[in-house]
Amino acid sequence: MSENKNLVRGYEVVIGLEIHAQILSVSKVFSPSSAAYVSTAKPNSQVSYIDAAYPGMLPLINEHCVYQTIKTGLGMNAKINRISRFDRKSYFYPDLPSGYQLTQLFTPLVGEGVVEIDLKDGSTKKIRLERIHLEQDAAKLVHDLEPGYSAVDLNRAGMGLMEMVSKPDLSSAEEVAEYVQKIRSIVRYLGTCDADMSQGSMRCDVNVSVNKPGRPFGTRVEMKNVNSIRFIQQAIHYEVNRQIDLIEKGETFPQQTRGFNSDTGETYLMRLKENAEDYRYFPDPDQLPLEVTEDYIAAIKKSLPELPDAKKKRYIAAGIPVGDAVRLVRDKEVADYFDIAAKGRDVKKVANWVIVELMGYLNEKGVTITDSPIPADNLGALVGLINDNTISGKIAKDVFVLMTGEDLGKTPHEIVEKRGLRQVVDTGAIEKVVDKVISAQKDKVDEIRQGKVQLLGWLVGQCMKESQGKANPAMLNEILKKKIGI
């Protein structure tokens, strides 16, 4: 049972996640004001009278936000509810102009679903989704603009959010990281959210409890506003141990909401649940029930692209190792790049080159794969040149570097020809090189013959140098050993 693997000091860890994902759309979910780049636009420049809750203004549902939410639900194998309603969640706070948020407490648009996560050991685990509902985001408060004042930026007020609530199926910080990554992948594949946690277009609330195996769930603690996967893992590690410490001391603790201090790595109390607000939920009388037809849902389903899990399965069936397949499908841009590069080529090798060489280079330079200096088919061609023995793996690495710099834009074939990098596979030519080196290094050769086999590598290196790196390594090795007599 995977649960037992995740015991912390003998305790089971139970985690549920609520993810708020900002919907990619032209307008906000209930108003026609712009939904573009709300986190960076000039303050209060994308606000309608509906967003500002002026007298007599009525929220108007944006069909595209409904579409995006259904699409997301279908991407998570979830049930789409044909009829749903919007509810008012009331509280007073300056980031909520109307004094109520439109959400879907009683009847969500999307019901139960499943998200499969990829674990480090290559296995998968199904995490059940409770629901996805549509709701409004709140405005942004800025506290450091003027001393003694808080400023309100309404650009974000009324932005569409999909709230994805998981069942408490997650058992460790690592599983949570994989789950968040998978959600991120899926919504980015679907184009329903850009899932940029640093900009706040995707935010996670984490609910954590611990219990001894076989015992009921422990007291749940909610952690809010943890805005990176790394911090989420840190927060979970800290919180789990904090709870266990209390339990071991024989202490109890109440349900509560905590924040995470990323500087200290500790969680801190924000409020107790018993002091939580009564939100006075009731169905919004200004909205008609949302009804979607089977045809509407079917059309969206038909339009879905190949999703990460399906793509991953396809890659594994083609022979790519599980870990590589997982890595490739995480971002659609990487998978798309790989598909082009691997067409008609050695998929396993291309996979390795994309993940290790290309992504390594791009990550170092802070460049995304869409801005890769090496186009996909050129990378694929490079791998092709290795496979047909035109160049060695080592020379290929040199060509790679040239393709990002001096020979930017050239095909690998052009570079190999221009610079005369073709591998030498002519036995005679190699034998000549080997003979030359052996005669120059007679004493080293003797030492090797007497048992100092570790010097062989150095000798190979000398032969390589002599051949300007162009000798086929396997052939060189064989010929050298034969000539030495080992």
Next chain:
Amino acid sequence: MTVYITKLEPKIPAGAFTVSYKDLICTKGIRTTAASKMLENFIPPYSATVYERLEAKGYINVGKVNHDQFGMGIASTNTHFGAVKNPIDPTVSVGGSSGGSAAAVYEGSCRASLGTDTGGSCRQPAAFCSVVGYRPSYGAFPRYGVIGAASSMDTVGIIANNVSDVCRLYNDMIGKDVRDPTSVETPKAIFKPVSLKGVKVGLLKEFESVDMAPEIAADYKQVKEKLKAAGVTFVDVSIPHMKYGEIVYPVIFASEVFSNLTRYDGLRFGHRSTEGKTIEDIYFNSRAEGFGQEVKHRILLGASLLSQKHYKICYEQGLKVRRIIRDEANAAFDQCDVMISPTVPTLPFKLSDMGKKDLSSQDAFVMIAAMVGCPALCIPTHPIGKFKGSLQMMTKAFKDPELFNIAAAVEEMFKVKK
């Protein structure tokens, strides 16, 4: 007599149709106060759909009239701008909440007035001022730009001198507006008073138990006799669960009002208190200073009704019971062409009785239309002293055109020969 909060002196072309507007209806560039200190200086940057439509058709706006603030009241005394007096007799109530509209039409400063009717707010004042009052089918007139009270029951109403004017305004105001999700397309009305012969007039069994003032009862009896003489057939109908409306209506009303008024917090528009430093101070003081007593009572009641403890058995249950009442009402409407009743069980009550006598029966006849979303039109009947009786007529939802034509025929019976 504070009929107008903002009186305009427009040029009135010959033959133009003048209209005044209850100050819950937003008029771009013209102060719209909700008769409240909360919005006493609010100048909307947009107009209500109904206003846009009438302006476009050449109706002339003569001003914004006074009313019970935010639509809460039965006497137009809950206003920041001085109570509206009954133009017929200043010692009695003008009715509410659209008292200013009724007074303005009676005194002739406008040919008609747009008010709002959430639970009788156009009809009771119309009855008290001996003029015509009308509440449309819910959804017929878009609510965009109308300051909201109880969303699921708010309508823009019309107070006028005759059914023909109501019909004309109806045609110029209807049409679905995408800016109001609850607005619907409704049929245009062709004004053609019917012959009353053979018209089936529904008499609601549940209205029989309403305690009426003797003059009202006498007037109503006479009306029925006149109708009988004109050849109508009376049909007994029933809405068995109607009595629960007495609880359901105020529950739904207060709950929705609480929520629609949370936006008045002093931050983005409206009254902001100068007292206090923290956000809680601003909220608390702005709302305490800005809202009248009746409004505060209703907000507090609504907050309690919607609390987690009460929600299920109050608001949620209220919605379900309202649905039952509506279904029963529709079944009753299917048995007749029109349902009638007096508009109010009393003549205009003495202002001195307020706070002393139980005035809760004021909405006994008018509430049902609010509960079921059907249209209701009331016309003055016989003189009763300085006042007149008032007959309410209702049809099934979206049969407003039929209602006008029946009401116009009935109206003929009471036309005063000049």
